[in-house]
Every structure is written in C-alpha cells, then in structure tokens.
Amino acid sequence: MRIGVLASQGAFAEHIDILRQLEVEASPVRLPQELRGLDGLVIPGGESTSISKLMLSYNLMDEIRNLAKNGLPMLGSCAGMILLASKISDLDVELIGVMDIAVRRNAFGRQRESFETELSMPVLGEKPFPGIFIRAPMIEQASSEVEILARLADGTGVAAREGKLLASAFHPELTSDLRFHQYFLDIVVECRKSGLNKV
Ligand code: GLN
8 A cells, every 4th residue: 555645845754654653655745756556645734825836836736636536535634634625715725625625724813823632533433632733724614525523622623534535624643643544544445445546
C-alpha cells in the first residue's frame, strides 16, 4: 500500500512519519507524476491559500480533483480540510472542492487560536482522541451524504467522512495517537479490496 502526502507546504513530514509508524509506504507529492500508483493521498495542514496557489502552479489541482472524483481515498487535516471542502465563506482561492461541506477558516478567533481538547469519536472506539487545533477551521454545513465523526462540546463539527474522503479540523499528525490515520488506512484497504481506487 502506498500513500502520498501532498508536500507543497505545511505539516507533511509529520503525516509521513505517522504513516511509516503504521508500516505503510508514504511518499511526498510535489509533482503530478508522483501521484501515480497511489492508494491514498493526505492533504496536510498549513496555509490553505499558499497550498492552493502551489497546487495550481505545479499542475496538481485538476489532477488531485480528478483522482478524488475517481474514488482515491483522501485525508485532509486543517488546511487540508479547507481544500477538500466545496464551500468556504471567506476565501477567494481555488479549492479541490470535492466534499459536500461548508467550512469557515480561522473559526475560533484570536482567543482560541490554538487549543487542545479531548474529542469523542465513536468510529475510533471509546477512548477520546486528542484534538490539537491550530488556527483551525470548523464545519458550518454538511450535506446528508456526510457523516460528522466528531463534534466539540458546543456541537461544532470538527471531523467528517464522505465516502472515501476524510477531513479533520484538528491535526491528528501532531499526536502520538495513531487511530485517526489507522481509520483512514482502513478506508484505503476496504477500497483496495473492492478494486475501486486504481489510479
Ligand atoms: N488557518 C489556516 C488556513 O486557513 C489553517 C491552519 C492549519 O492548517 N493549521 O489555511
């Protein structure tokens, strides 16, 4: 199994590290040809405007969008979630735009720019997951196709799945808890079994 991690900008090294801890082959993706033969792709956190611009300059935007539409499993964290969303209230850059969620950037304001909180995420089991939020977005709306996997105490959606696409407002790559990445790999394995994600 080979997972690519978009390495235009942001926290890609940490994702590669976690994937390797889970004993999968993980490789950085900076150019379109590095997308070939992948079983899944991670879009990391960072600065969504910069990532979007770099994706366009390196001809990655259309390629990645097509792969998502053709069923390649993807995990977007933080800025990665912004890029996967189809709607965003305050951003004028091109998005991959394949998940039916509306997202607000920097949604927690200055006072809560960075925080850590335990999240209940039933798909990962009973033990709470350490949610690390850094100038994080929130999910404002989601279509009925989307499953909200985790919410803050006030009900704000912070993780979602739509088919083979997974997104988190927090940074699962900054904890030593591997369960969120393992959950993503389970989606990839399911997909490989059904032969749906050949690229
Ligand atoms: N605030 C960033 C953005 O809008 C996301 C922050 C992050 O990925 N940690 O793109």
